[in-house]
Amino acid sequence: MIRRRKRANRPNDEDRIDLDRARNRLVLVWGIGAFAVVILVIIQSIIGRFEGFVQEFWGWFTPTIFPTLGLMFGVLGSTAFEDDEGRTVKKFFFIAAMVMSIGYLVVLLITLLLEPLAGTHDMKYFNLANYWLAPVQALVVAAVGALFNSRKKTS
Amino acid sequence: MISISTLVATTKSQAVSLRRGAIAHSSCKIDIDLYAAIGNCYTAVVSRPLALVSLGLLVCASAFAQIFDVELRGTWFKRGDDWCVRIEVPAPRVSMDRLRIEARDVNTSEPxxxxxxxxxxxxxxxxxxxxFAIENPRDVSLYIRGLDIRDSSGRELVYNPQLIVPPPPGEAAEYPRAPAPGSAFRGPAGGAAPPEPPPTFSGQGAPPPVPFNAPTITNPSRSLAASDTTPPPKKDxxxxxxxxxxxxxxxxxxTAEKVPxxxxVTGNSNPRLKDVEASLTKAFERCGYxxxxxxxxPDGFAMASRLEQINADGTPGAERWSLDVTPVRRFSVRDYLKALFEARPGHYRVVVFVVTNHPFKQKDATVKSKEASAWVREGMNTLPREIGDxxxxxxxxxxxxxxxxxxxGGGEATFVEPSELTxxxxxxxxxxxxxxQPPPM
Incomplete structure (x- = not known):
């Protein structure tokens, strides 16, 4: 009860997080995740795992990572010269976006790592993976977009 | 947003701008007003009912007209005791890999x-x-499919798959022949020309071998019905x-290998093709085919196996009859990493035993995996007696x-030539x- 009261009575700013900080954390998560996945895929491509369907594979893989990264860097770039001090975003959105981003990157990595054990293989498998990756990615992009566009100027 | 009406094509040189019939030169672009062009066409057509009627008639005529580039020709002739039909395809390049022929008696419609x-x-x-296994020639309707006919430039030609071959004069079957529509011989001129008489040969009553150029000939003297090494075929x-x-x-x-x-055939002084077939069948059964x-x-038979998945070393794959590449079933770090980083192509194989006394070389044509996998279901389930004897x-x-x-990459399997294995x-x-191998004594 005491905790609930405290939560209900705490200042409004505690429900918000500094926008720059939130963006930087998200970019950090996406950078690390994307780096791991891209390095894995590059090594696979160089060794010859995708022999015979390299173009199809990269055509499938590129939209899984780079549009979201592009969105982030685009927003960061466009606001790089602005003074964003005092801008905040709801913590809920930040946490939601962070959880979904981490979840999506983990699912993507697991998708790539489990391919040797799957019943189908090669492009049949990757096209199958779109069934679960696409909805999750849509949620992630929505969350990241909402976060990167939400703002509040503190008085 | 691109508007159709303002479709603009840019050229490097001088360009022409067409707008509502006016032609004007402008700098470096062709501006075509599609709405105006469509409107002009619409007006021109709709305002002329006669043009519409003509157009309709043209469409109907083209739908019903059957225009063929090639008309097949057929003639009856006699070889030994049997009546044969010779079909002539007047074209320079003809492929018969997928040849399928159906024959029916025109009068009775029986196959x-x-x-x-x-x-x-x-x-x-x-x-x-x-x-044909008939006593007398008759009006026979042939439906010939699977011919790939091309002219000398490689253009595919359309042929009439329906061919009706009338019997030679005086040799018709005994039943009363009703005049069948279109039963006239379809010669090159398309009229009711009489059939070509069978070629005559000096010194023999029966026609001699046709001097084919291609190595695909079956020498009639060695044909199934007239071989000198087999008893005469039974009329059953x-x-x-x-x-x-x-x-x-x-x-x-x-790759290919002659089987010793x-x-x-072991311990058989007078072996027959059915003995060879029995040995091959037994070997197939032992190996799980x-x-x-x-x-x-020609003068023999071919026995085709089912398409099987194999390992790169030629041994049968773990999922031999599956067309999908086998995933890692028993998990080990080594196998997993190998599967993760190395390509996993699927290897497949069809074994065909060809037993014949005709030397042959391979034809300059490749088969697709789908065609090869169809061999096992398109042939006969047993060796016919007339060949086996x-x-x-x-x-x-x-x-x-x-x-x-x-x-x-999960795509269609492609033909491997040459194989990495012998x-x-x-x-x-x-x-x-x-x-x-024969069992040890």
Missing amino acids: LRFHIDARGSRRRAAIIELR GNAQIDIPQFPFPPPRYS RNLL GDKSFYAV REFSNDYVCTALIYEFKSV ARDHLERSGLLAAL
């Missing part, structure tokens, strides 16, 4: 049994000869079985043809060679 006695080419025409149902033909000469194979004769299929080749004389050779395919490797690692 007629026959077998393809010979294929080949003569001058600028391809020849197909059908041997089995004597004239319509058995599918294996492409001969066979299409390009990955002593592995096929469930399905097999028989085809006719033929003597397996010393001039007969059994050749194992290996058709290997490889798929990468045919002997394939036969050894499939177990067929060991299975053909």
